[in-house]
Amino acid sequence: MAISISDTGAAKLKRFLAEEAKAEGFDIMAVTTPDAIPQAGARLRQYLAQGHHGTMVWLEETAERRADPRALWPEVRSVIMLAMNYGPQSDPLPVLSAKDRAAISVYAQNRDYHDVIKGKLKQIAGRLAARAGSDVKVFVDTAPVMEKPLAEAAGIGWQGKHTNLVSRSHGSWLFLGSIFTTAEIMPDMPETDHCGSCRACLDICPTDAFPAPYRLDARRCISYLTIEHKGPIAPEFRKAMGNRIYGCDDCLAVCPWNKFAEEAHETKLKARDDLKAPPLETLLALDDAAFRAFFSGSPVKRIGRDRFLRNVLIAAGNSDDAGLLARVEQLLCDPSPLVRGAATWALSQLSEPKYFRKLRKKLTASERDDTVLAEWWLAYQQETGEER
Ligand code: SF4
Secondary structure (H helix, E strand, O other): OOOOOOOHHHHHHHHHHHHHHHOOOOEEEEEEEOOOOOHHHHHHHHHHHOOOOOHHHHHHOOHHHHHOOOHHHOOEEEEEEEEEEOOOOOOOOHHOOOEEEEOHHHHHHHOOHHHHHHHHHHHHHHHHHHEEEEEEOEEOOOOOHHHHHHHHHHHEEEOOOOOOEEEEOOEEEEEEEEEOOOOOOOOOOOOOOOOOOHHHHHOOOOOOOOOOOOOOOOOHHHHHHHHOOOOOOOHHHHHHOOOOEEOOOOOOOOOOHHHHHHHHOOOOOOOOHHOOEHHHHHHOOOHHHHHHHOOOOHHHHHHHHHHHHHHHHHHHHHOOOOOHHHHHHHHOEEEEHHHHHOOOOOHHHOHHHHHHHHHHHHOOOOOOHHHHHHHHHHHHHHHHHHOO
């Protein structure tokens, strides 16, 4: 490849970037070229053709720009990839056994990481621009950038069987960000696959979301279902969700490469204590104002109170805790049909059949929403085995 600056200059610039990245708290910084992921476009097109992206239509709309960094910014000459380990202070899986508590994905237990990472990337990019006299743009997650293939091309890690990036030194808990620049910086060597015969991430998945290693059907993934999916959760996934109300960490948490990260990392994004395992009862009581206040600055806020309550009600239905019935019952009359529908399912799981039938008779008389009526019917049918 053509590098117009001298090797000495390139090496110095790289060292400068590595020091800046470390000072901002990133664990890994590596560089690749905009033409380093020629296979990514075809893989993305196959993923979209199979419908594995579900309702994430923005992936279709931005597919062309995603496939090639130069389609996003024709002047880009180097892509700087940065990774920060956000591994939890303790194992996040035991909370899954505390059925009256909610499991919130590790990355969402504090401030929105997009804000944190973007601020740091801007600092580094600003100093790079000042030093190299180049133009820069920073991207985190929501931008149409294929961060994982680019990070693999830069040598940060490889896309594991769970499709997330895995680093030999920093495991699977990685936030990624990128800086595109017109400066020419010496690229690093790509990383190769080190998953070997391990299939821990595939085997632990509660919803069987991997049709094959290295392929994820997002429509079955609890992260997608609890965060991206807007409508009612399909009945087949409700039991498997357990008490996961925002995201799912299972496939990341079991990755054996995390043990190397534990030796190396200090926790940078500390979890809010009240988001580690909040009681379902508290969450069921949140109205819109209370939801916004409780999740102020948190990524959870972006799904909105109704979708959030839908998730909490599924967890309540899985809790075996009849003490939650009073709260569930209040939500049967919630203004949101999404919430009323999920409350119906939770009621069917927690209440005595006789009581369920009594409420069904009373509430379906005035219910006008077809999705809620369908929930009442489904629950009734499952209880009685009666055909429509
Ligand atoms: Fe399966 Fe959870 Fe991983 Fe999604 S996040 S693929 S549901 S283990």
